[in-house]
Amino acid sequence: MTSNNNQPLSGDEMPRFGGPATMMRLPTADSSRDLDACFVGVPLDIGTSNRSGARFGPRQIRAESTLLRPYNMATRAAPFDSLQVADIGDVAVNTFSLQDSVKLIESAYHQILSDHCIPLTLGGDHTIVLPILRAVHGIHGPVGLVHVDAHADINDAMFGEKITHGTPFRRAVEEGLLLCDKVVQIGLRGTGYAADDFDWPREHGFRIATAEECWYKSLSPLMAEVREMMGESPVYISFDIDGLDPAFAPGTGTPEIGGLTIHQGLEIVRGCRSLNIVGCDLVEVSPPYDLSGNTSLTAANLLYEMLCVLPGVNYR
Numbered sequence: 144m145t146s147n148n149n150q151p152l153s154g155d156e157m158p159r160f161g162g163p164a165t166m167m168r169l170p171t172a173d174s175s176r177d178l179d180a181c182f183v184g185v186p187l188d189i190g191t192s193n194r195s196g197a198r199f200g201p202r203q204i205r206a207e208s209t210l211l212r213p214y215n216m217a218t219r220a221a222p223f224d225s226l227q228v229a230d231i232g233d234v235a236v237n238t239f240s241l242q243d244s245v246k247l248i249e250s251a252y253h254q255i256l257s258d259h260c261i262p263l264t265l266g267g268d269h270t271i272v273l274p275i276l277r278a279v280h281g282i283h284g285p286v287g288l289v290h291v292d293a294h295a296d297i298n299d300a301m302f303g304e305k306i307t308h309g310t311p312f313r314r315a316v317e318e319g320l321l322l323c324d325k326v327v328q329i330g331l332r333g334t335g336y337a338a339d340d341f342d343w344p345r346e347h348g349f350r351i352a353t354a355e356e357c358w359y360k361s362l363s364p365l366m367a368e369v370r371e372m373m374g375e376s377p378v379y380i381s382f383d384i385d386g387l388d389p390a391f392a393p394g395t396g397t398p399e400i401g402g403l404t405i406h407q408g409l410e411i412v413r414g415c416r417s418l419n420i421v422g423c424d425l426v427e428v429s430p431p432y433d434l435s436g437n438t439s440l441t442a443a444n445l446l447y448e449m450l451c452v453l454p455g456v457n458y459r
């Protein structure tokens with residue numbers, strides 16, 4: 144049973160290695176008009192502090208998404224039954240100017256959100272979440288945040304710059320874009336500049352679940368706590384692939400050992416079901432460091448899982 148909505152191209156109509164490599168082999172659309180949700184790429188990596196390459200993330204995530212089928216066997220979600228979804232392509236960033244790119248991204252997302260379309264973003268480095276959250280704030284006001292990452296991304300500045308992939312959530316707090324008592328950061332770990340690096344978010348009311356707190360555990364209880372925390376508030380999901388362990392996701396710019404497992408990543412996203420989600424992203428995939436393609440494959444699957452928990456999705 145399928146609806147008249149857009150459907151991913153079936154492997155029975157065109158072999159999975161053929162045809163256009165849109166996200167999930169969905170139809171493309173020129174804009175977000177009349178869509179309930181869209182996949183959109185932001186091929187930007189000029190905000191990175193170490194390895195670059197995330198500019199190739201959207202293209203490679205799309206390529207690895209061609210194996211995805213429409214029905215979620217684990218959760219029984221059938222997102223294309225009830226949602227009209229398309230791949231609207233990439234935001235035309237200015238690769239010679241981070242400042243200009245940030246403006247271009249905010250403007251593109253303002254349009255998507257004004258169309259009442261939920262963006263599912265293929266990054267791109269984590270800088271892009273700042274203009275996205277600015278646009279989200281313009282439509283929804285301040286939002287709750289589920290942030291998966293090895294890093295808190297709350298630096299005040301990097302090399303003197305206020306806008307980088309390590310600063311977006313500091314700026315978001317300063318600009319009032321977040322409901323600080325409804326922010327959870329999951330998977331934080333690694334070395335820091337100071338012992339209290341993770342205390343700044345705690346002092347601002349964030350719930351921190353370090354990687355060590357997550358080791359050896361199911362994250363379902365944590366996500367029950369997160370759902371309680373979020374209530375009916377609008378929520379944004381920002382998933383930095385380096386939250387996962389580099390054994391699973393080596394293709395990223397700032398890898399940290401001792402990270403989350405694939406299973407925990409799935410539990411986090413699936414645990415967001417029933418939340419009032421207004422946007423999602425999957426960032427920091429760097430295909431030049433993803434020799435097996437597994438990082439992009441994981442990213443594609445996590446983006447699909449995000450689609451499966453959006454408000455209005457049917458479950459069979």
Ligand code: MN
Pocket residue numbers: 269292294296308383427
């Ligand atoms: Mn990040």
Ligand code: MN
Pocket residue numbers: 292293294383385386397427
């Ligand atoms: Mn990170």
